[in-house]
Amino acid sequence: MSAIGVAGILATLMITAVVPPIFADQSDRAVVDAPVTLITASIAGEIASLSVQPGSDVAAGEPLAEISNPRVDRAALISLEEKSADSREKLSAARAKSQTDSAYIASLDTEIANQTSQLRARLQSQIEELRARVAQSSAMSSEKKALVDRQSDMVSRNAASMDMLRPTQQQYSAALHSTDAETFKLNQKMSQLDALNKGIYVGDDSVAISILAQKRRDIELDAKSMDIEARQQSGIVTNLQKIIDTEGGRLERLGAATVVSPGSGKVLTVGASTGRHVNPGDTIASVIDCDKRFVVAIFSYRQGENLMPGTRVRIDGGVLHSGVVTSVLPRTTDKVDERFAVPFPQTERRVVCHHHAGPGGRRTAAHRDDGA
Known part of the structure; x- marks a missing residue:
C-alpha cells in the first residue's frame, strides 16, 4: 500500500509537470508596464x-x-519699431502739410472770389460806358x-462846291471809324x-487773378500729393504694426513659458531643477498614467502563433x-522603451513580445487561457 501511494504521488507530480505545457503556453518573462509622457521645455531659458x-x-x-x-x-x-516711428513721423508731416495746403487754398479761393467780383463789377461798368459811347458814335x-x-x-x-463836301465826308468817315472802335472795345469787354x-x-x-x-x-497739386x-x-504704419504685434507675441512666448501636464497621472521622474538652463525639447519631467x-x-x-491579438490570457502574480x-x-528597441515606465524584457532570437491589457503586479507570469 505504501509503494502504491508513493507511486500515485509521483504520477500526480509528473502529470502536473507535463500537462500544463501541453494545454497552455506560459512565460515568466513578464513585467507590468505603463505609458510615460515626457514633459519637455518649449523654449530656451532658466x-x-x-x-x-x-x-x-x-x-x-x-x-x-x-x-x-x-x-x-x-x-x-x-x-x-524704429521703422514704424519714422513712418509715423512722415505720416504726421504729410497730414500737417496737407492741412496747411488746404487752409492756403481756402484763403486763395476767398481772395480770387473777391478780386473776381471786383473785376466783374468794373467790366460791367465799362461795358455800360462803351455801349453809351457806341450809341453816341452811331448818332454822330x-x-x-x-x-x-x-x-x-x-x-x-x-x-x-465839292470843297464844302469833302470835309463833311471826312468827318462822316471818322465818325464811322469811331463807332467801329467803340464797338470793338465793347465786344472785347x-x-x-x-x-x-x-x-x-x-x-x-x-x-x-x-x-x-x-x-x-x-x-x-501739392495737397493731393500730400494726401497720397x-x-x-x-x-505702411498699419502693416508694420501688424508685424510688430506678431513679433512682440513671438518674443513674449520666447521670454516666458508655463509647462503644463498634457494629461493626468503620477510624476515618475524630474529631470530639471530650479535655475537650470534648458533648451527647447529638453525633458523636465515624465508622467506615468497608471x-x-x-x-x-x-x-x-x-x-x-497561439497568442494572436484578441486571445484571452491568465495572469498570475x-x-x-x-x-x-x-x-x-x-522585437523591441531602446526608442520604444523610452515611451514606457519599465524597459521591456530583452528579446532574443525566436522570441516575440506580447502586450496584454489589464493591470497586474510588478512581475507576472502570463498563460494562454484555452479553457482547460
Missing part, C-alpha cells in the same frame, strides 16, 4: 520655478514649471451822313466778362488575473 516632485499626482493642464528667458534677441523688434455817324447827303444833293444841283464768369482769366485786368489761380492750382503720401505712410498599465510578456515564436492580447511585437 527654470524659474518647479512645482512637482517624483511620486506626486498631477491633473491635465496643471502647471508643472515656469521657464523665463531674459536674453531674448529683440534686435528685429527694435528695428521694426447818322448826323454826319445826313449832312453829307444834303451837301451831296446841293453839289449835284450846283448849289455848293463783353468777351472778357463772359470768360471771367467761366473761370477763364484773360486781359490785362485779369493778370493778378490769373497769378492767384495758377498759385492755387500748384498748391492743390499720407495714405501710403498710413498703410490607469493605462498593461503586461509585457516574452514568448517564443512557436508559442506566439498580479491583482488582475486575466487579460486580452492587444499586440505582438517581433
Whole structure:
C-alpha cells in the first residue's frame, strides 16, 4: 500500500509537470508596464520655478514649471519699431502739410472770389460806358451822313462846291471809324466778362487773378500729393504694426513659458531643477498614467502563433488575473522603451513580445487561457 501511494504521488507530480505545457503556453518573462509622457521645455531659458516632485499626482493642464528667458534677441523688434516711428513721423508731416495746403487754398479761393467780383463789377461798368459811347458814335455817324447827303444833293444841283463836301465826308468817315472802335472795345469787354464768369482769366485786368489761380492750382497739386503720401505712410504704419504685434507675441512666448501636464497621472521622474538652463525639447519631467498599465510578456515564436491579438490570457502574480492580447511585437528597441515606465524584457532570437491589457503586479507570469 505504501509503494502504491508513493507511486500515485509521483504520477500526480509528473502529470502536473507535463500537462500544463501541453494545454497552455506560459512565460515568466513578464513585467507590468505603463505609458510615460515626457514633459519637455518649449523654449530656451532658466527654470524659474518647479512645482512637482517624483511620486506626486498631477491633473491635465496643471502647471508643472515656469521657464523665463531674459536674453531674448529683440534686435528685429527694435528695428521694426524704429521703422514704424519714422513712418509715423512722415505720416504726421504729410497730414500737417496737407492741412496747411488746404487752409492756403481756402484763403486763395476767398481772395480770387473777391478780386473776381471786383473785376466783374468794373467790366460791367465799362461795358455800360462803351455801349453809351457806341450809341453816341452811331448818332454822330447818322448826323454826319445826313449832312453829307444834303451837301451831296446841293453839289449835284450846283448849289455848293465839292470843297464844302469833302470835309463833311471826312468827318462822316471818322465818325464811322469811331463807332467801329467803340464797338470793338465793347465786344472785347463783353468777351472778357463772359470768360471771367467761366473761370477763364484773360486781359490785362485779369493778370493778378490769373497769378492767384495758377498759385492755387500748384498748391492743390501739392495737397493731393500730400494726401497720397499720407495714405501710403498710413498703410505702411498699419502693416508694420501688424508685424510688430506678431513679433512682440513671438518674443513674449520666447521670454516666458508655463509647462503644463498634457494629461493626468503620477510624476515618475524630474529631470530639471530650479535655475537650470534648458533648451527647447529638453525633458523636465515624465508622467506615468497608471490607469493605462498593461503586461509585457516574452514568448517564443512557436508559442506566439497561439497568442494572436484578441486571445484571452491568465495572469498570475498580479491583482488582475486575466487579460486580452492587444499586440505582438517581433522585437523591441531602446526608442520604444523610452515611451514606457519599465524597459521591456530583452528579446532574443525566436522570441516575440506580447502586450496584454489589464493591470497586474510588478512581475507576472502570463498563460494562454484555452479553457482547460
